[in-house]
Amino acid sequence: MKKTVIIILINCFTMSGFSAGDRNILQKEAKETGLEYVLMDNFSAYGFPAYRDRDFWGRLPEVLKKQYIAEAEEKLDYQWPVVKATDYLEYIRSGDRRQGAYAAPRAALIASVMGELVEGKGRFMDQIINGVWYYSEQTWWGWSAHLPSPRGLPDIKMPSIDLGVGEIANILSWTWYLFHNEFDHVHPLISKRLKDEIMYKAITPYYEREDFWWMGFDSSRTVNNWNPWTNHNMLTAILIMEDDREQKIEGVRKVLRSLDAFLNHYPADGGCDEGPSYWGRAGASLYQNLELLGMATGGKFNVFDNRLIRNMGAYIYKAYINYPYFINFADADATTGSRPGIIYSYGKATQDPVMQKFGAYLAKKQEWGKVLPRGKIDEQIVQLMLLDEINAAPAENALISDFWLPDIEVGGARDRAGSAEGFFFAAKGGHNAESHNHNDIGSCVLYFNGKPCLIDIGREKYTARTFSNRRYEIWTMQSRYHNLPQINGIDQMQGRQYAAKNTTFYSDARKVLFSTDIAGAYPAEAGVQKWVRSYRLDRGKKFTISDQYVLNAPGEAPTTLNFVTACRVSESAPGELILEGDAFVLEMKYNARLVSPEIEFYEVSDNMLKRYWKEGITRIVFTVKQPGKKGKNQIEFKAAGQR
Numbered sequence: 001m002k003k004t005v006i007i008i009l010i011n012c013f014t015m016s017g018f019s020a021g022d023r024n025i026l027q028k029e030a031k032e033t034g035l036e037y038v039l040m041d042n043f044s045a046y047g048f049p050a051y052r053d054r055d056f057w058g059r060l061p062e063v064l065k066k067q068y069i070a071e072a073e074e075k076l077d078y079q080w081p082v083v084k085a086t087d088y089l090e091y092i093r094s095g096d097r098r099q100g101a102y103a104a105p106r107a108a109l110i111a112s113v114m115g116e117l118v119e120g121k122g123r124f125m126d127q128i129i130n131g132v133w134y135y136s137e138q139t140w141w142g143w144s145a146h147l148p149s150p151r152g153l154p155d156i157k158m159p160s161i162d163l164g165v166g167e168i169a170n171i172l173s174w175t176w177y178l179f180h181n182e183f184d185h186v187h188p189l190i191s192k193r194l195k196d197e198i199m200y201k202a203i204t205p206y207y208e209r210e211d212f213w214w215m216g217f218d219s220s221r222t223v224n225n226w227n228p229w230t231n232h233n234m235l236t237a238i239l240i241m242e243d244d245r246e247q248k249i250e251g252v253r254k255v256l257r258s259l260d261a262f263l264n265h266y267p268a269d270g271g272c273d274e275g276p277s278y279w280g281r282a283g284a285s286l287y288q289n290l291e292l293l294g295m296a297t298g299g300k301f302n303v304f305d306n307r308l309i310r311n312m313g314a315y316i317y318k319a320y321i322n323y324p325y326f327i328n329f330a331d332a333d334a335t336t337g338s339r340p341g342i343i344y345s346y347g348k349a350t351q352d353p354v355m356q357k358f359g360a361y362l363a364k365k366q367e368w369g370k371v372l373p374r375g376k377i378d379e380q381i382v383q384l385m386l387l388d389e390i391n392a393a394p395a396e397n398a399l400i401s402d403f404w405l406p407d408i409e410v411g412g413a414r415d416r417a418g419s420a421e422g423f424f425f426a427a428k429g430g431h432n433a434e435s436h437n438h439n440d441i442g443s444c445v446l447y448f449n450g451k452p453c454l455i456d457i458g459r460e461k462y463t464a465r466t467f468s469n470r471r472y473e474i475w476t477m478q479s480r481y482h483n484l485p486q487i488n489g490i491d492q493m494q495g496r497q498y499a500a501k502n503t504t505f506y507s508d509a510r511k512v513l514f515s516t517d518i519a520g521a522y523p524a525e526a527g528v529q530k531w532v533r534s535y536r537l538d539r540g541k542k543f544t545i546s547d548q549y550v551l552n553a554p555g556e557a558p559t560t561l562n563f564v565t566a567c568r569v570s571e572s573a574p575g576e577l578i579l580e581g582d583a584f585v586l587e588m589k590y591n592a593r594l595v596s597p598e599i600e601f602y603e604v605s606d607n608m609l610k611r612y613w614k615e616g617i618t619r620i621v622f623t624v625k626q627p628g629k630k631g632k633n634q635i636e637f638k639a640a641g642q643r
Helices: 025-033 054-058 062-074 085-094 100-119 125-137 163-186 188-208 226-241 245-264 283-296 307-318 340-350 353-365 377-392
Strands: 005-009 320-322 402-405 410-414 423-428 444-448 451-454 495-499 501-507 511-517 528-538 542-551 560-565 568-573 576-580 585-589 595-602 617-624 630-639
Touching: 025 245, 062 100, 100 125, 100 163, 100 377, 125 163, 125 188, 163 188, 163 226, 163 377, 188 226, 188 245, 226 245, 226 283, 245 283, 283 307, 283 340, 307 320, 307 340, 307 353, 307 402, 320 423, 320 444, 340 353, 340 377, 353 377, 402 501, 423 511, 423 528, 423 542, 560 630, 568 595, 568 617, 617 630
Parallel strands: none
Antiparallel strands: 005 501, 402 410, 410 423, 423 444, 444 451, 451 560, 501 511, 511 528, 528 542, 542 630, 560 617, 568 576, 576 585, 585 630, 595 617
C-alpha cells in the first residue's frame, strides 16, 4: 500500500520566515574549497569549445549547421538601428516597454556569432564587428522599463545594471572571448573598445555598487528571479573579462554573497512562488551559476548535495501537468518548453533520476538535434555540448502522483502516477504579496487527460501599469477572474496581511485532499469570518470543490462562486453544466436550490493570452441564492456519462 502523506500547515509564513537564519550556502562552500586557490584564471581551461576548435563545430549535425548558417546569412545586410530617445521615453509616455527595439539587434548579433562559429570562414565577421561597435556606441544596454529614477532616459555618467545590461554584458563577453584575436587582425581598437565598454557599463558598476535591489543587500526588499539571472550574466562577464586575479576573486565572492541573499530566504521546500516559467530564470539560472562555478574551479565548488538546492531543482517537475502545460499561478505561463538541457543537467548533478529523465524527455519533445537551440551564446553552446549525451539518455515524462510544498502552500495530484489520463488538479494557499502576485489565495487549476478545464488565465502583455500601484486594476490579477468566491460583492486584496490560514494537504492511494481558510484574504468590508475552500480528488472517479463559510451577515451585494474555464460551457439541465474541452467532456454538477449559474464568454485579444487561450475563455458565475450567516456548497466534476 502506498505510504500515506499527511502534512498540516498552521502558521502563515513571511518570505523571511522560510529559514531560521542565514544559510550562506555558497559562501561557506567557497571557504571550504579555498576559492582563492582553486579558481582558474584562464577561461579557455573551463572546457568550452573555442572558435578555432573546428573539430567540435564540424561534428554538429548537418541540419543544425545549415540552419545556423541560413540565419546568419539573413543578417548579412542587417542595418544596425539607433535606439532613439523616444524609444526610451515611450515607457513613461504610454507604458509601452518597446522590447522590440532591444530584441532585434541582440538576435542579429547572436545569429552572426553562431553562424560564424559553425562555418568558420570569416564570412560573418564584419557583421559581428558591426554589432560590437553598435553596442559600444550605445548609452545603455538595459530596458526602458528598468531605468532608475528619474525614468525616461539613461544617464551615461550613472551606469546601472538591470536584466538587459546583464544579458548584453554576457553576450558581448562571449563575443570578445571567441573572436578577440580575429578582431585584432582587423583593427586593434575593436577588442580594446569592447572590453572597455563591458567594464565601464557592467563590471565596474557591479564591483562598486550594492544598492541594486536585485543584489539582495537591502534587507527591506525580497529578491526574485532577477538575482540569479543577473548574477549569472555578471559572473560570466567577470570570469571572461577581468585580468586582475585579486579583483576577479573579489568579484566572484560578491556574486556568491548576492546569490546567498537569494538563497537565504528561499522556501526550504524549493517552491518557486513566481511559477514554472519564472523558474527558468530562478532555479535554472541558479544552476547556471553553480555549473559555471564548478567549471571555474575544476569541479571543486559543488553544493548539489544540499537539500535546498535539490528541492529547487525538483520543483520544476512537481509543477508539471502534461506537455506543454505547467501550473501557472501568479504571472507564470500556462505552457512552456522550460529548459531541457538545464533540467537534465540539474537532475544529473543532484542525482535526481526523475528530473534527469524529464529533461531528456523535454529535449525529445522539442526535437533536439533537428531544431536550433535558443538563448544567449553560452546557453546555445552548452546545449550543443550536451546534444549527443541527452539524445542517448533515458527519457521519461514526469507524471508524479502528487506533491506538496508546505512553505509556499501549493499542492497537487493526478489520478495515477505515470499517466496523464483523468484528473489533475493543483491548488494554493499562501498570501497576496508573492513575487508577480495575483490575488488568488485558494484558487486551483483543473486538467483532464492533460488538457485544461479550470484555468488560471495568466497575465497580459507587460506594460507600465503591470508593475505599478495600478496593477490590480488589471482584470487578470483580480480574484473574481480566478476560481474563487466574491464575498458580499468584495474581492480579495493585495498585501502580505491578506493570507490563508490552516492550510492542509493529505494524499493516499485513493484520495487527495487540499483545504485552506481564505477568509483572511478579504478585507473587513467583505464581512467574512471563515471561508474554508476544499478540493478533493477521488482518484479515477471525480473531483469535488467544497465551500464552508461563516459571515457576519449577508451583504447587499451578492456572493458568487466564480470559475474560469477554457472549455465550451452549456447547461444540460438544472444542476448540471457540460464542459467540452480538448477531446474530453465533463459534467459539472451543482445544487440548483443553492446557486444559479450565469455563463460569460470572453474573447481574448491580448497576444500573450492568445498563446494559450486563443479560442477565448468562459467565466461561470454561480450566485448564492439566499446566503445566511453560515452555509455550505459543493460542486462536482465527472467525466460525461460516468456513474
